[in-house]
Amino acid sequence: MIRVLLADDEALVRAGVRAILTSDREIEVVAEVATGGEAVELARAHRPDVAVLDIRMPGLDGLSAARDIRTATPDTAVAMLTTFGDDAFVARALDVGATGFMLKASDPRELIAGVRAVSNGGAYLSPSVAIRVLAELKRGDLGRGALARARIERLTSRERDVLAMVGTGLSNGQIAGRLFVVEGTVKTHVSAIFDKLGVQNRVQAAIVAYEADLVDL
Structure with missing residues (x-):
């Protein structure tokens, strides 16, 4: 069973993401919160396999929460879920130790694939994000x-x-x-x-x- 912590400041988004993830019988959402600070606290308490974090949250944002979670619970993989596909956010997410980056506008199957990938020690970028990152590398x-x-x-x-x-x-x-x-x-x-x-x-x-x-x- 893949145990997931979900953090997003929009209740409707949390409900939708939970529904998508739990449609997979091997994924369990063990906690969901609205702020980055709460995410860090519950990551310490629950030791989830994966933390799925929105980037923009009140107080401690998702990027800072990702950094703190990776420090506090190194065995917890972090995947960022956001409406923002800006390359700067991708670079910052990778810098703080995230190994997944999915867009909310993506196919729901990408969310499940991303959580499964990072929980197994792999990495996952939504295809639209990966294309931009690789194109940037090619132009470098x-x-x-x-x-x-x-x-x-x-x-x-x-x-x-x-x-x-x-x-x-x-x-x-x-x-x-x-x-x-x-x-x-x-x-x-x-x-x-x-x-x-x-x-x-x-x-x-x-x-x-x-x-x-x-x-x-």
Whole structure:
């Protein structure tokens, strides 16, 4: 069962999101709140698998709540749910440790897919958001590719294989199946990759993989 904490300051939105998520028999909404501060408190109390947070909430906003939740309960994955698709919000969300970013206007199935992905240690960006992020990377300075290739030189051959699979959005369990190893071994590789690349989450690692040409657009 995937245990979810939901935070949004609009009661109607919370009710809709809860209905969508609980339509999946493997997802349970264990708490729902209207502010970021409450989200942090209940994350400490319930230790959910996933926190789904609106970006703009009164008091402590979703981005600040995401940062605090990731610090207080590192095993809780964070997915941002918002009406705002601005690239600046995406960058800030990734910086504070979120590994999911879904738009409220998206297909409801994306919400379920996103929660499932981040709960399994993967990452998820709504397709419309992912297209903009990758397009921006493609337009970026070519020097970023050289820098990324230099960064992955520190990785072992197996770690590069794992990074490439992280770049395609595979979870630890899926990677373990591809490599015929136990999931714990993959977690060890992913942790080493994060340390060597100086990244905080799977989305940032996937960007390095893309820039280093380990993953095709």
